[in-house]
Amino acid sequence: GETVTPTVTLQPSWTQIYSGDTVTVRCEIQGGEGAQWTYEWRRGQSNIPETSNEYRINSVTESDGGGYSCRSTRKWSDIIRLTVLNKPRPVLTVSPSWLSPGASVTLNCEVEHPSAGWSFYWYKAVPDLSEKSSSYELLPDGSGTAQDSYIIHGQTHTAGYVCRAGRGDPEYHTDHSQPKFVWSAAASLTVSPDRVQHFTSDSVSLTCEGNFTEWRVRNNSMWQHKQK
Incomplete structure (x- = not known):
């Protein structure tokens, strides 16, 4: 034949x-x-x-x-x-990493050698102080999303997040990402005039606002204290 x-x-x-x-x-x-x-x-x-x-x-x-x-x-x-x-470990990015209370935060999860077919899982990292480790709590609707980004609305406190990805059937999971933190700014510093570079002998005014009794301006490694 x-x-x-x-x-x-x-x-x-x-x-x-x-x-x-x-x-x-x-x-x-x-x-x-x-x-x-x-x-x-x-x-x-x-x-x-x-x-x-x-x-x-x-x-x-x-x-x-x-x-x-x-x-x-x-x-x-x-x-x-x-x-x-090698088994991939996705990289989580958060923006902004400093937020004004109540703002929204965007999480992004990126897998190396990006390819189609991944779905994403989003977790809040809950520190366990007795064991110096974290447990992960799935965020609302954070299981198997098709999008590689996730938005959290109205965050008020400092928090840590992790993500991981899965694909295939049976589903293959990546490792969890390293946790990333979003820091809640209790104080806000404003600079006037509002620019990063100032010339010598310029006048610069730094204003620190927030509900606290004492403020510090940190200049490199030097701390200056001043009572309000």
Whole structure:
């Protein structure tokens, strides 16, 4: 009979996946559905002990990376390359990081090697002082959002946040990001005239406002105290 060239596919179809993720390599033969084929597999030059049309790797490691091919008739398929990356840790950014009480805060979660298919999880970091660690509380509607940003309205207190991402089915999760803090400004400092650089012998007025009895102006490492 005629020799058919099989095709190798990946499920999910990402050729770059992360260690710990699950992937299935499939061998497909055009018009060969229903036939009882026996399959041969190899990665690079090494044979893989698998005789069915699927080769499933439940928790990939770096050694699973490489070029996969299969055959069931006399011809080997073309090679599909699988690259295994380290498990990603997303980076959370918050803006503003200093806020006036009641303002809104935007959280952004970024995964390295960005690719489609991620959904995002948003948490408040709740410090556990007895164990010097944090537990994470999911924010309202913060589970599996399609957007990589999340807005918190009307924040009044200093708080810490973390995010993580997931994709696939069963879902593969990244590590949690490092916590980022949003600091609530009890005091606000205004500079007049309002610019960053001032010339020598200029007059500059610093005004510190807030409900407190004593103010300090910090100049580099020098603190100056003045009673109100």
